[in-house]
Amino acid sequence: MTTMTQTAPLVRVEGVTKRFGSGDKEMVALSGLNLEVREGEFLSLLGPSGCGKSTALNIMGGLLTASEGTVTFSGEPLTEPSRNIGMMFQQAVMFPWRTTLENVLLPVEIFGEKKKDFIPKAEELLEMVGIRDFRDSYPWQLSGGMQQRAALCRVLLHDPKLLLLDEPFGALDEFTRESMNQELLRLQDYATSTAVLVTHNITEAVFMSDRVAVMSARPGRLVDIIEVPFDRPRRPELQTSTEFIKLVAKARQMLELQ
Amino acid sequence: MTRTEVIAQIAIDSSPKKKRWLKSPYLLTAALLPIILSIWWLATTVTNSVPAILLPTPESVWAAFPRVLGANGFSTQVLTTLTEIAGGFALGATIGFFLGVLLSSSRRLRAAYLPFLSALEAIPTVILAPIIIAWIGFGVEGKILQAAIACFYAVFITTLSGLGLAEPNAVNLMKSLRASKWQTMVKLRIPTALPVIFGGLQLGATTAIIGAIVSEFIGATGGLGYLMLRYRSGFDTAAYWVIIFLFLLIGLVVYLTIWYIERRFVFWRRSEVTRPDLEKQ
Ligand SMILES: Nc1ncnc2c1ncn2[C@@H]1O[C@H](COP(=O)(O)OP(=O)(O)OP(=O)(O)O)[C@@H](O)[C@H]1O
Ligand SMILES: [Mg+2]
Numbered sequence: 001m002t003t004m005t006q007t008a009p010l011v012r013v014e015g016v017t018k019r020f021g022s023g024d025k026e027m028v029a030l031s032g033l034n035l036e037v038r039e040g041e042f043l044s045l046l047g048p049s050g051c052g053k054s055t056a057l058n059i060m061g062g063l064l065t066a067s068e069g070t071v072t073f074s075g076e077p078l079t080e081p082s083r084n085i086g087m088m089f090q091q092a093v094m095f096p097w098r099t100t101l102e103n104v105l106l107p108v109e110i111f112g113e114k115k116k117d118f119i120p121k122a123e124e125l126l127e128m129v130g131i132r133d134f135r136d137s138y139p140w141q142l143s144g145g146m147q148q149r150a151a152l153c154r155v156l157l158h159d160p161k162l163l164l165l166d167e168p169f170g171a172l173d174e175f176t177r178e179s180m181n182q183e184l185l186r187l188q189d190y191a192t193s194t195a196v197l198v199t200h201n202i203t204e205a206v207f208m209s210d211r212v213a214v215m216s217a218r219p220g221r222l223v224d225i226i227e228v229p230f231d232r233p234r235r236p237e238l239q240t241s242t243e244f245i246k247l248v249a250k251a252r253q254m255l256e257l258q
Numbered sequence: 259m260t261r262t263e264v265i266a267q268i269a270i271d272s273s274p275k276k277k278r279w280l281k282s283p284y285l286l287t288a289a290l291l292p293i294i295l296s297i298w299w300l301a302t303t304v305t306n307s308v309p310a311i312l313l314p315t316p317e318s319v320w321a322a323f324p325r326v327l328g329a330n331g332f333s334t335q336v337l338t339t340l341t342e343i344a345g346g347f348a349l350g351a352t353i354g355f356f357l358g359v360l361l362s363s364s365r366r367l368r369a370a371y372l373p374f375l376s377a378l379e380a381i382p383t384v385i386l387a388p389i390i391i392a393w394i395g396f397g398v399e400g401k402i403l404q405a406a407i408a409c410f411y412a413v414f415i416t417t418l419s420g421l422g423l424a425e426p427n428a429v430n431l432m433k434s435l436r437a438s439k440w441q442t443m444v445k446l447r448i449p450t451a452l453p454v455i456f457g458g459l460q461l462g463a464t465t466a467i468i469g470a471i472v473s474e475f476i477g478a479t480g481g482l483g484y485l486m487l488r489y490r491s492g493f494d495t496a497a498y499w500v501i502i503f504l505f506l507l508i509g510l511v512v513y514l515t516i517w518y519i520e521r522r523f524v525f526w527r528r529s530e531v532t533r534p535d536l537e538k539q
Contacts, residue, residue: 058430063433081436083436086434087430089431093431095428096526096527110441
């Protein structure tokens with residue numbers, strides 16, 4: 001099932017089961033999920049809607065606790081959110097009463113640090129995603145894609161070791177989504193962090209990842225892991241190559257077999 | 259802006275300056291005045307179908323204005339009532355806001371006190387007023403307390419429900435940053451709730467005015483409500499109506515003031531349906 005890892009994994013999810021509710025209303029979202037995330041890799045979680053991908057991600061981020069099983073992060077049991085883990089959600093979650101820059105600096109305020117110390121870094125990140133000119137604009141003056149770019153800057157500001165991304169670009173149109181994915185790969189490389197991306201898009205999963213973890217329908221568990229061997233940086237043309245199409249077909253088959 | 263709004267905006271922009279005032283909503287407000295006045299005038303002065311004790315003529319009310327406003331100690335009475343309203347509103351809104359924050363943070367506190375606080379709101383001012391008079395007398399303090407009781411609930415209940423409006427994703431973001439409950443409250447929940455809280459403040463301000471006046475009616479040594487009672491017992495209906503118009507004015511000023519503050523505070527989201535101007539978002 002899982003492939004052997006050379007170094008100790010950054011995240012180890014072992015036999016994680018998650019139940020919501022109790023009694024008659026009990027619902028099993030995850031059932032015995034095993035997963036390892038290697039240091040520095042880009043891993044996608046691919047699975048049908050409702051199979052527990054967000055639940056799994058929230059458990060890895062310490063937002064939810066597992067009903068059974070364990071999660072370790074850097075070898076330590078994970079029981080609560082960590083500063084070393086950055087999360088991005090389907091919506092950008094920009095506070096409309098804050099300017100772009102103020103939104104990006106939100107973690108600084110929460111961590112009780114000096115904003116002044118982080119402004120240059122925040123501006124550099126905004127520059128990298130091409131929205132530096134909008135630093136003093138409010139979120140409602142930005143497009144959906146620009147808001148997600150800002151959210152990306154916010155999550156990268158403190159160089160998290162692990163990025164947990166729950167369909168961050170799912171609400172965007174196809175074109176914006178593709179360019180955001182490129183942006184994400186570039187920035188992940190720049191920040192040298194490890195990333196776990198939840199998606200239902202098979203092509204996207206294969207294009208972005210070093211490995212694609214395919215999950216079963218609810219209650220979710222791991223079906224198999226597909227290794228994606230292509231070099232980086234990956235260019236959009238890759239998606240038309242035969243090997244790429246073969247891998248996509250393989251992932252599709254795994255999803256459909258269930 | 260929607261398409262129609264854009265078109266409307268273009269139409270406004272391209273129309274000659276001198277005609278712009280024709281689109282002012284205040285023209286509609288002003289148009290109402292002659293209509294009301296003429297109906298009033300027809301019913302009283304012209305047809306004489308309503309006895310003056312029920313509804314005085316517009317002329318007599320007009321004539322009563324200088325008499326009422328120029329009466330000895332009138333400004334003291336106005337000041338008394340304004341103090342009661344402002345004091346009661348400030349006290350009630352503050353208590354309502356903090357109670358809302360407190361109860362929103364604890365399910366146990368909610369279960370214990372929410373029904374009780376809601377029941378308290380159901381006790382009418384008229385019933386409470388004699389008790390408060392018996393406890394702390396006829397003075398301004400009792401009226402402030404009365405107005406505060408009348409208005410706290412609107413602010414309390416809107417604060418409580420507004421604080422629950424934060425998006426689950428936003429709450430998760432704060433959690434993922436390990437924000438404390440307090441940080442989540444101040445940086446997320448309260449700003450999210452502000453538009454709703456301002457609705458509560460508008461409502462609370464009117465109930466504070468009602469609370470103050472009703473309690474003056476029940477028993478007071480000064481204030482506009484007290485003055486009204488005196489005019490009524492002297493069968494000076496015209497003067498009585500003058501004070502009704504003064505209350506209308508007070509209500510208007512209070513509404514516009516709160517709206518103005520809201521505009522400053524909640525600059526990112528303005529309620530489209532409760533605002534009194536035509537400005538575009
Ligand atoms: N807080 C909750 N309480 C009860 N049930 C929940 C809760 N959160 C998730 N679930 C249930 O658990 C299951 C898995 O949900 P989850 O959101 O993890 O799925 P998902 O794979 O992310 O789906 P999607 O791709 O549609 O986002 C769903 O059936 C959902 O109804
Ligand atoms: Mg999901």
